[in-house]
Each structure stands twice: as C-alpha cells, then as structure tokens.
Amino acid sequence: LVNQLPEANLILLRHLFGVLHQIEQNSGVNQMNAFNLALCIAPNMLWLPSPTGPEEESQSTKKVALLVQFLIENSGEIFGGDIASLF
Numbered sequence: 001l002v003n004q005l006p007e008a009n010l011i012l013l014r015h016l017f018g019v020l021h022q023i024e025q026n027s028g029v030n031q032m033n034a035f036n037l038a039l040c041i042a043p044n045m046l047w048l049p050s051p052t053g054p055e056e057e058s059q060s061t062k063k064v065a066l067l068v069q070f071l072i073e074n075s076g077e078i079f080g081g082d083i084a085s086l087f
Contacts, residue, residue, distance in 0.1 A: 002078055010079075017075040024072055038069035 002010065020037050027033040032040075042065040052060070071078060 014079040017071055017079055020072045021075040034069045034072040035065075037072055038065040042068045 002013070005013070020034075020041065023030065023032050024034045024037060027036075043061055045068060046064045
C-alpha cells in the first residue's frame with residue numbers, strides 16, 4: 001500500500017517515520033519507545049471523518065496507534081533500509 005501513495009506523500013512518510021525511528025532507537029535515554037511515540041502521534045495522523053461517540057473514537061485511536069507503532073518498529077523494511085541515511 002505504501003508504494004501506491006503519491007511520491008510526495010511517500011517522501012513525507014519516509015522522513016516522518018525516519019525521525020520517529022531515530023527517537024525510538026534512543027528510548028533508553030528518552031523513554032519514548034514505539035508505543036509511547038505512537039500514542040502521541042497517532043491522534044494527529046488519522047481520524048474518523050465524522051464525529052462519533054467516545055467509545056468509537058477510543059477504539060479508532062487504539063487501532064491507529066497500533067498501526068503507527070508497527071510503522072515505527074518496521075520503518076526500515078517498509079520505507080527502505082536506507083531510512084537512517086535520510087539524515
């Protein structure tokens with residue numbers, strides 16, 4: 001699915017997840033593992049298009065957080081092994 005994105009979107013995601021991956025690599029110092037980063041970032045990345053109840057919104061946020069966590073933890077495989085070289 002990632003490869004089906006427009007090039008500009010893919011470049012943006014590669015850089016974003018490159019930064020998040022670098023932060024996660026220093027989680028021993030900064031306490032920001034992939035799970036913690038995902039909880040902070042996920043609500044700003046994807047959301048439901050229409051207002052819903054608190055329970056639906058909570059379930060949606062959890063699903064998005066799991067997706068973001070997966071993308072952070074597997075960013076090298078998803079966006080290319082050279083993701084660290086972006087910086």
